[in-house]
Amino acid sequence: MTGDATTATAEGPTRLVGWRRAVSLLGSLQGYIGLVLVLAFGIVTRGGTFLSQSNLTNAVGAFASRGILAVGETLVILTAGIDLSVGSMLGLASMVSAMLLVNQNLPPWVILPACMLCGAVMGLANGIGTTWLRIQPFVMTLATLSVFRGIDRQLSDNVSVGTQVAGADGKLTGNADSFQLFGTPGHNLFTGVVGAGVYYPVLAFVVVCVVGQLALSQTRFGRHVYAVGGNEAAARLSGVNTDRVKIAVFTLCGLLAGFAGPIDAAYSASADPLAGTSYELDAIAAAVIGGASLAGGRGSIVGTFVGALILTLLDNVLGLNAVSDNLQLIIKGCIVVVAVVLQRPDLLRGAADFVRRVARRGAPASTGRSS
Amino acid sequence: MTGQAARTDPPVLALRGVSKRFGAVQALTAVDLEVHAGEVVALVGDNGAGKSTLVKAISGVTTADEGAIEFEGRPVHIGRPHDAQALGIATVYQDLALADNLDVVGNLFLGREVRRFGVLDEVEMERRSRELLDTLSIKIPSVRIPVASLSGGQRQTVAISRSLLGDPKIVILDEPTAALGVEQTAQVLDLVERLRDRGLGVILISHNMADVRAVADRVAVLRLGRNNGFFDGRGTSQEEIISAITGATDNAVTRRAARSAEPGAADADPVAAETSGTEEGQ
Numbered sequence: 001m002t003g004d005a006t007t008a009t010a011e012g013p014t015r016l017v018g019w020r021r022a023v024s025l026l027g028s029l030q031g032y033i034g035l036v037l038v039l040a041f042g043i044v045t046r047g048g049t050f051l052s053q054s055n056l057t058n059a060v061g062a063f064a065s066r067g068i069l070a071v072g073e074t075l076v077i078l079t080a081g082i083d084l085s086v087g088s089m090l091g092l093a094s095m096v097s098a099m100l101l102v103n104q105n106l107p108p109w110v111i112l113p114a115c116m117l118c119g120a121v122m123g124l125a126n127g128i129g130t131t132w133l134r135i136q137p138f139v140m141t142l143a144t145l146s147v148f149r150g151i152d153r154q155l156s157d158n159v160s161v162g163t164q165v166a167g168a169d170g171k172l173t174g175n176a177d178s179f180q181l182f183g184t185p186g187h188n189l190f191t192g193v194v195g196a197g198v199y200y201p202v203l204a205f206v207v208v209c210v211v212g213q214l215a216l217s218q219t220r221f222g223r224h225v226y227a228v229g230g231n232e233a234a235a236r237l238s239g240v241n242t243d244r245v246k247i248a249v250f251t252l253c254g255l256l257a258g259f260a261g262p263i264d265a266a267y268s269a270s271a272d273p274l275a276g277t278s279y280e281l282d283a284i285a286a287a288v289i290g291g292a293s294l295a296g297g298r299g300s301i302v303g304t305f306v307g308a309l310i311l312t313l314l315d316n317v318l319g320l321n322a323v324s325d326n327l328q329l330i331i332k333g334c335i336v337v338v339a340v341v342l343q344r345p346d347l348l349r350g351a352a353d354f355v356r357r358v359a360r361r362g363a364p365a366s367t368g369r370s371s
Numbered sequence: 372m373t374g375q376a377a378r379t380d381p382p383v384l385a386l387r388g389v390s391k392r393f394g395a396v397q398a399l400t401a402v403d404l405e406v407h408a409g410e411v412v413a414l415v416g417d418n419g420a421g422k423s424t425l426v427k428a429i430s431g432v433t434t435a436d437e438g439a440i441e442f443e444g445r446p447v448h449i450g451r452p453h454d455a456q457a458l459g460i461a462t463v464y465q466d467l468a469l470a471d472n473l474d475v476v477g478n479l480f481l482g483r484e485v486r487r488f489g490v491l492d493e494v495e496m497e498r499r500s501r502e503l504l505d506t507l508s509i510k511i512p513s514v515r516i517p518v519a520s521l522s523g524g525q526r527q528t529v530a531i532s533r534s535l536l537g538d539p540k541i542v543i544l545d546e547p548t549a550a551l552g553v554e555q556t557a558q559v560l561d562l563v564e565r566l567r568d569r570g571l572g573v574i575l576i577s578h579n580m581a582d583v584r585a586v587a588d589r590v591a592v593l594r595l596g597r598n599n600g601f602f603d604g605r606g607t608s609q610e611e612i613i614s615a616i617t618g619a620t621d622n623a624v625t626r627r628a629a630r631s632a633e634p635g636a637a638d639a640d641p642v643a644a645e646t647s648g649t650e651e652g653q
Contacts, residue, residue: 219490220484220486220491223484223491224481226472226473226477227473227481229472230470230471230472230473231469231470231471231472234468234470235470235481237452237464237468238481238482239453239482239483240481240482297470297471297472298472
């Protein structure tokens with residue numbers, strides 16, 4: 001999203017000036033085009049329904065756990081790594097949260113840190129595997145994707161655990177009731193006072209994004225994350241402990257997956273042994289749509305936030321328009337390709353050059369520009 | 372062998388009898404090297420002569436098996452890159468110096484970011500970046516553009532000026548002009564001279580004899596891991612240095628030079644004349 005707007009000269013036929021302006025504008029707004037298009041599509045086709053508070057809240061809330069995964073995924077991708085195990089980590093964390101609630105009857109404020117710790121340990125394992133054992137991140141996290149899922153299923157004996165625990169009186173226990181606040185639809189972020197009306201998944205996602213973005217742009221750690229992704233050898237020779245940075249991003253990614261686990265469990269009102277399957281693909285897609293490069297060093301949390309919004313609102317809009325699931329999958333895939341192509345500044349520069357050439361050919365009698 | 376005894380003041384950095392072995396390969400054998408303040412020492416040698424190993428031993432990437440390193444007259448041990456940096460030895464690696472995706476300020480302060488209350492102090496870092504680049508008369512379009520958009524020469528000057536932030540006494544430049552154009556090479560050589568004028572000791576590794584003769588006060592030649600002569604940077608002909616690098620006057624470079632030079636010049640060196648006679652037609 002750097003301002004790589006092409007410099008279009010003001011001379012030339014007026015009909016094409018507009019074109020060139022449009023191309024350079026596209027260049028500077030690359031990251032937001034998709035979001036604007038999706039919003040426009042939603043408003044045009046299903047105006048009132050789409051824009052209603054409850055619809056938007058539900059749309060974002062349904063995606064919140066995957067959005068939080070995408071933030072962690074972005075950190076890893078920025079260092080030129082990848083984490084395929086986030087879905088499994090989320091699944092295991094959601095199972096741990098449900099079992100702590102059902103078997104131990106722990107309050108949510110104990111469950112949440114416990115799940116985050118659990119996720120952090122899993123992320124640490126990924127980080128150690130990729131640095132000390134020098135396993136490629138793709139391979140290491142492919143392995144742990146399988147391992148963590150296996151532990152999840154072993155732990156639950158392949159049976160999902162409901163989180164709506166009833167007490168002796170037939171009502172929800174106090175802890176189960178407060179656990180529901182993590183994700184039950186119906187609470188609305190945009191109405192009521194804080195505490196009563198806050199829709200936790202949306203709030204959690206936004207807070208994670210803000211904290212993540214600040215950490216990346218304002219701290220030494222964030223600078224080192226970008227440096228490791230940009231040129232690992234240079235970072236190491238500059239005194240950056242590159243192994244520690246990589247272990248840190250994997251651990252943070254796991255920690256965020258652990259944070260998202262209870263949200264997912266509460267949202268579904270149960271922890272399924274298969275919860276989070278293929279979430280890693282949504283997380284990676286959100287990061288990539290948001291401008292992250294798998295080669296590392298390029299991307300931001302703001303971008304990932306926008307990417308996640310595009311994905312979730314697209315889902316929502318297509319759902320509202322009763323587009324079939326199969327078609328939705330195809331459209332989502334195409335969106336990823338279009339987003340990646342749009343975010344290449346050289347492509348837009350090439351398009352601008354093309355427009356300029358056409359302009360010259362179209363008006364050979366105009367000024368003799370040589371460039 | 373003129374340059375070695377020319378200076379009487381103690382050297383900033385002195386290597387005495389440094390040896391290094393990698394398995395069956397003897398990379399360095401009893402190598403000596405002295406660098407004084409305000410002096411550019413060119414380190415030359417053929418591929419595999421041990422230049423890189425020697426530089427790695429000085430900068431702490433590897434450690435020497437034998438021999439002593441003295442810094443400002445004191446014997447020191449350099450076990451890791453941090454030790455060298457702490458002493459005041461900065462190394463600029465050819466291709467590995469900069470992160471393309473960071474801007475000039477980000478690269479200059481990478482690994483030593485200035486912080487206020489735990490948060491990056493971008494204003495202070497930018498101010499000090501401009502100051503540093505100004506004192507070195509380096510022209511960069513903006514300190515806030517990613518270094519990927521700089522020219523090769525500008526990148527190299529940023530990489531070199533970056534090494535000065537730690538206030539070093541010795542700067543090691545590994546092939547700073549490789550892959551640069553004529554204009555850009557001149558920019559970098561100008562900067563090397565400014566480093567010398569600031570009183571820094573500079574070790575310049577280069578394959579380019581024109582560069583070496585342009586800026587070097589002394590030339591240290593390595594051959595097969597051993598010292599093979601020290602030369603005065605300006606009073607020595609290119610042929611003499613190349614002879615020392617290749618280890619003999621009888622080699623493809625001198626034969627070619629002898630053939631292309633006028634007959635009188637070739638006769639001045641009896642060995643070259645003799646061998647070029649016996650191996651005529653090659």
